[in-house]
Amino acid sequence: MTRKRARLRRIAIGGAAWAVALWVFFPILWMVLTGFKTEPDAISTPPHLIFHPTLSSYREVFARETYWHFALNSVAISVLASIAAILLSIPAAYAMAFLPGRRTRGTLLWMLSTRMLPPVGVLVPIYLLARGMGLLDSRTGLVVIYTLTNLPIMVWMLYTFFREVPIPILEAGRMDGATRWQEITQVLLPLALPGIASTGLLSMILCWNEAFWSLNLTSSAAAPLPTFIASFSSPEGLFFAKLSAASTLAVAPILVFGWLSQKQLVRGLTFGAVK
Amino acid sequence: MDQAAGRIPVAAAPVGRPSRARRTGGALLLSPAVILLLVWSLVPLAMTLWYSVRRYNLVDPTQVGFAGLGNYWYLLTDPDFLTALLNTAILVGGVLVITVGLGTLLAVLFDQSFPGRGIARVLVISPFFVMPTVSALLWKNLMLHPIYGVYSAMMRAVGLTPVDWLSRYPLATLVMIVSWEWLPFAILILLTAIQSLDAEQKEAARMDGAGPLAQFRYIILPHLSRAITVVIMIETIFLLAVFAEISVTTAGGPGVASTNLAFLIYSRALLQFDVGGASAGGVVAIVIANIVAAFLLRAVARNLEA
Amino acid sequence: MATVELRDIRKTYSDEEIIKGVSLTIHDREFVVFVGPSGCGKSTLLRMIAGLEEITAGELLIDGVRANEKGPAERGLAMVFQSYALYPHMNVYRNMEFSLRLAGMPEAERRQRIADVARILQLEPYLDHKPGQLSGGQRQRVAIGRAIVRNPKVFLFDEPLSNLDAALRGQMRVELATLHRRLGATTIYVTHDQVEAMTMADRIVVLRRGVVEQIGTPLDLYHRPRNLFVAQFMGSPAMNVLPAHIVSVTDRTATVTTGPLTVTVPVHAGSLQPGAAVTLGVRPEHIGLDMAGAPQGLVEISERLGAATLLHVRLSDGRQIVVQTGGDNMNAPDSAVGVTPDPAHCHLFDADGVALDHLAAHPLQVGS
Numbered sequence: 001m002t003r004k005r006a007r008l009r010r011i012a013i014g015g016a017a018w019a020v021a022l023w024v025f026f027p028i029l030w031m032v033l034t035g036f037k038t039e040p041d042a043i044s045t046p047p048h049l050i051f052h053p054t055l056s057s058y059r060e061v062f063a064r065e066t067y068w069h070f071a072l073n074s075v076a077i078s079v080l081a082s083i084a085a086i087l088l089s090i091p092a093a094y095a096m097a098f099l100p101g102r103r104t105r106g107t108l109l110w111m112l113s114t115r116m117l118p119p120v121g122v123l124v125p126i127y128l129l130a131r132g133m134g135l136l137d138s139r140t141g142l143v144v145i146y147t148l149t150n151l152p153i154m155v156w157m158l159y160t161f162f163r164e165v166p167i168p169i170l171e172a173g174r175m176d177g178a179t180r181w182q183e184i185t186q187v188l189l190p191l192a193l194p195g196i197a198s199t200g201l202l203s204m205i206l207c208w209n210e211a212f213w214s215l216n217l218t219s220s221a222a223a224p225l226p227t228f229i230a231s232f233s234s235p236e237g238l239f240f241a242k243l244s245a246a247s248t249l250a251v252a253p254i255l256v257f258g259w260l261s262q263k264q265l266v267r268g269l270t271f272g273a274v275k
Numbered sequence: 276m277d278q279a280a281g282r283i284p285v286a287a288a289p290v291g292r293p294s295r296a297r298r299t300g301g302a303l304l305l306s307p308a309v310i311l312l313l314v315w316s317l318v319p320l321a322m323t324l325w326y327s328v329r330r331y332n333l334v335d336p337t338q339v340g341f342a343g344l345g346n347y348w349y350l351l352t353d354p355d356f357l358t359a360l361l362n363t364a365i366l367v368g369g370v371l372v373i374t375v376g377l378g379t380l381l382a383v384l385f386d387q388s389f390p391g392r393g394i395a396r397v398l399v400i401s402p403f404f405v406m407p408t409v410s411a412l413l414w415k416n417l418m419l420h421p422i423y424g425v426y427s428a429m430m431r432a433v434g435l436t437p438v439d440w441l442s443r444y445p446l447a448t449l450v451m452i453v454s455w456e457w458l459p460f461a462i463l464i465l466l467t468a469i470q471s472l473d474a475e476q477k478e479a480a481r482m483d484g485a486g487p488l489a490q491f492r493y494i495i496l497p498h499l500s501r502a503i504t505v506v507i508m509i510e511t512i513f514l515l516a517v518f519a520e521i522s523v524t525t526a527g528g529p530g531v532a533s534t535n536l537a538f539l540i541y542s543r544a545l546l547q548f549d550v551g552g553a554s555a556g557g558v559v560a561i562v563i564a565n566i567v568a569a570f571l572l573r574a575v576a577r578n579l580e581a
Numbered sequence: 582m583a584t585v586e587l588r589d590i591r592k593t594y595s596d597e598e599i600i601k602g603v604s605l606t607i608h609d610r611e612f613v614v615f616v617g618p619s620g621c622g623k624s625t626l627l628r629m630i631a632g633l634e635e636i637t638a639g640e641l642l643i644d645g646v647r648a649n650e651k652g653p654a655e656r657g658l659a660m661v662f663q664s665y666a667l668y669p670h671m672n673v674y675r676n677m678e679f680s681l682r683l684a685g686m687p688e689a690e691r692r693q694r695i696a697d698v699a700r701i702l703q704l705e706p707y708l709d710h711k712p713g714q715l716s717g718g719q720r721q722r723v724a725i726g727r728a729i730v731r732n733p734k735v736f737l738f739d740e741p742l743s744n745l746d747a748a749l750r751g752q753m754r755v756e757l758a759t760l761h762r763r764l765g766a767t768t769i770y771v772t773h774d775q776v777e778a779m780t781m782a783d784r785i786v787v788l789r790r791g792v793v794e795q796i797g798t799p800l801d802l803y804h805r806p807r808n809l810f811v812a813q814f815m816g817s818p819a820m821n822v823l824p825a826h827i828v829s830v831t832d833r834t835a836t837v838t839t840g841p842l843t844v845t846v847p848v849h850a851g852s853l854q855p856g857a858a859v860t861l862g863v864r865p866e867h868i869g870l871d872m873a874g875a876p877q878g879l880v881e882i883s884e885r886l887g888a889a890t891l892l893h894v895r896l897s898d899g900r901q902i903v904v905q906t907g908g909d910n911m912n913a914p915d916s917a918v919g920v921t922p923d924p925a926h927c928h929l930f931d932a933d934g935v936a937l938d939h940l941a942a943h944p945l946q947v948g949s
């Protein structure tokens with residue numbers, strides 16, 4: 001009797017949860033499906049659930065829309081900005097975690113506070129500075145901005161990872177004759193590698209999806225995928241299949257990254273306030 | 276004597292303040308990041324403040340000189356600005372209510388065990404990783420297009436007349452789209468928080484005869500309160516800056532019906548080239564965000580102690 | 582060939598003095614143990630010697646050369662940490678190799694050294710295991726091996742055995758002692774386990790709140806504790822201490838009473854007069870049972886350890902003492918017993934807890 005009720009409860013919960021999950025995921029699923037349709041199929045009313053999958057839209061995205069140009073921009077900008085941010089944040093996080101001083105805490109919080117500055121608040125000066133330095137529509141401009149906007153989160157995340165490294169291990173390294181450089185590169189970094197990797201991953205995700213600076217500072221030469229997709233907001237966006245194919249391509253890699261790094265994301269995005 | 280066996284190694288017990296020489300080395304390691312962030316946060320801020328009291332239009336060279344508080348006065352008395360402020364509040368408030376309310380319930384739901392939970396969970400958090408421009412177009416065209424959209428087809432299927440959501444109810448639709456993007460975030464964070472709840476505590480409550488509702492009310496919600504606070508504050512920071520979704524779907528329109536503060540500043544600066552006015556708006560945005568940030572930093576700082 | 586000399590070493594953490602002037606000379610090949618209650622500054626002192634902690638004041642000399650300003654690696658010391666602090670991402674071989682590699686030792690020589698050490702420590706089968714795959718005892722041995730390969734002048738140990746279970750601890754204790762005999766390296770060993778201190782040390786340094794209470798051989802400390810703190814800290818089960826009054830003094834004895842007991846202890850009473858309050862200390866193993874005379878107390882609990890039996894006796898004045906008797910002692914709870922402390926092994930402490938000069942021949946010098 002109660003066992004039966006428990007089973008019913010489980011089924012009800014499972015059913016509800018799956019319904020929610022599918023409903024939330026449906027737009028993404030639909031986008032992926034539409035990408036495999038022909039244009040007429042894509043806008044047929046009522047929508048066709050059964051259709052003949054085709055790669056024609058993908059072909060067109062690759063051929064006509066110079067998708068690779070934008071994808072390459074996205075990859076280059078995200079990777080460079082992530083590497084730069086990590087290279088800057090490793091020494092900073094090391095200093096905070098292992099050489100704390102009276103001002104460490106304040107410095108850390110101040111760094112986080114710079115992340116909370118609304119980008120639109122500094123749109124005007126950044127735009128004018130970029131224009132003055134010839135960095136409008138340049139990858140360098142975006143790399144610099146992404147590095148700086150993500151730096152506080154990177155430092156914070158690495159700091160929390162470093163704090164989990166047992167200090168005696170680093171001291172053992174020092175007793176063994178390691179210099180500061182060797183201590184960091186041969187003892188700390190290999191130990192903290194998983195943390196560093198997920199920090200880099202979070203940075204990649206944030207860079208890849210960033211859509212304020214990319215929309216405002218790039219138009220074509222340096223435009224990453226968010227800008228490219230935004231160009232579909234013109235009537236061209238009514239080519240549903242092509243829009244879907246391009247969007248799927250833009251979203252897919254980062255979606256996989258995101259799935260892989262859920263846990264670290266929580267930590268990074270909440271500044272460690274939720275564990 | 277056996278107390279020694281029971282002692283566990285203290286993993287990262289702080290072992291004393293480092294010596295002065297090592298601290299100096301620490302400052303050196305810290306300086307690149309600190310200097311860059313200092314420049315990054317102070318220079319644009321100073322420039323925004325400076326421009327906000329200047330007469331400065333990119334395409335009108337006759338506008339020069341000191342404006343005093345003129346830009347602010349002009350902005351604050353501009354009905355568009357008030358609309359934008361109101362829209363910002365509605366957007367932030369609406370999305371917060373939806374994502375936090377629904378997110379809490381769904382976090383509890385996804386904390387239960389059911390077949391395929393792992394996959395369902397991955398599906399439900401996916402929208403968070405979709406770039407804003409894609410989300411916006413996905414909803415604008417594939418879902419909500421008055422003729423070809425899936426939702427319109429569904430409405431027709433049940434005998435309703437499809438609605439052009441983005442022009443009839445632009446702000447509400449934006450609230451919905453942005454909620455779709457941020458609901459996964461709330462679920463993700465709150466689910467993590469729920470799972471950190473001591474299982475024994477829940478069991479103890481069950482032993483005390485608490486039903487599911489009582490458990491939720493007296494055990495889970497109090498435990499979640501901190502996480503909820505964090506979600507609210509972080510979302511607020513990002514929601515105050517919502518831009519791409521508006522730019523791609525409604526471009527702030529019709530009129531200024533879906534213009535928020537971020538979009539207003541953008542259009543002042545890069546469509547009307549009014550640097551002074553946009554900067555004044557930027558200062559307002561910074562002030563608002565700082566109020567939220569102050570609360571968030573307090574929560575983070577408290578966590579640093581623990 | 583290594584001596585360590587501490588000259589009035591001090592450590593201050595933000596205004597609070599943790600180590601309050603420690604002076605000590607450690608001879609070549611000596612095994613010196615720092616003991617003391619938790620928080621007394623043992624680790625701090627050791628870490629200052631290691632170079633991991635700055636020396637606030639005083640001078641540290643290694644082999645007669647001032648070492649305050651030298652970095653940890655330049656001091657020629659090796660340290661074994663309580664948590665072992667093995668490099669988790671390196672296998673056993675690499676763990677031991679790390680310092681040699683940093684020192685630029687040629688590959689062949691490194692290989693040879695590690696092979697030797699691995700043989701001594703029976704680590705040969707585990708050389709390519711990662712620390713995570715080893716048991717606590719094995720990790721401990723790797724940590725020791727990592728210290729040995731460097732051929733350091735001085736070994737430093739900070740509670741190396743405290744994470745092991747009791748049986749393994751006993752075994753490692755013997756291994757460490759054997760190793761020390763074999764290598765003959767100067768060793769400084771921190772523990773708060775006085776059994777480790779007693780069994781392994783050439784000399785013990787008892788610390789309390791950053792101050793050296795006494796330095797001496799284990800049996801020195803056991804038989805001639807300089808004060809009440811050392812008396813109670815060393816020895817297990819702990820020494821019985823009873824408040825007492827002096828009844829009479831001669832120039833070679835002092836007679837005291839406490840409750841039903843009266844003892845004449847061979848000490849130099851100094852300026853103490855009859856009536857003065859003192860503390861009588863006597864170890865459980867130095868109290869005999871007297872079943873013939875008038876009973877002076879009741880057995881409350883008897884703890885049978887097999888080899889010995891500990892009787893917790895409630896004296897007629899209400900104070901409790903512990904008496905160690907043979908393992909075959911059959912006194913059940915509630916049986917009435919008489920107790921007779923051995924006067925030659927009794928200690929008297931004045932009101933400040935300082936021991937009165939003992940005049941009985943030192944137990945260790947009787948034979949020689």
Ligand SMILES: Nc1ncnc2c1ncn2[C@@H]1O[C@H](COP(=O)(O)OP(=O)(O)OP(=O)(O)O)[C@@H](O)[C@H]1O
Nearest residue numbers: 290291292594599618619620621622623624625773
């Ligand atoms: N960084 C620090 N700042 C302030 N006080 C400290 C610091 N490190 C240690 N202390 C204090 O110094 C004293 C000695 O600490 P230490 O670790 O040397 O004790 P210990 O004798 O090794 O104790 P245990 O047996 O618990 O290991 C303690 O009171 C401790 O609180």
Ligand SMILES: [Mg+2]
Nearest residue numbers: 623624625739
């Ligand atoms: Mg210690």
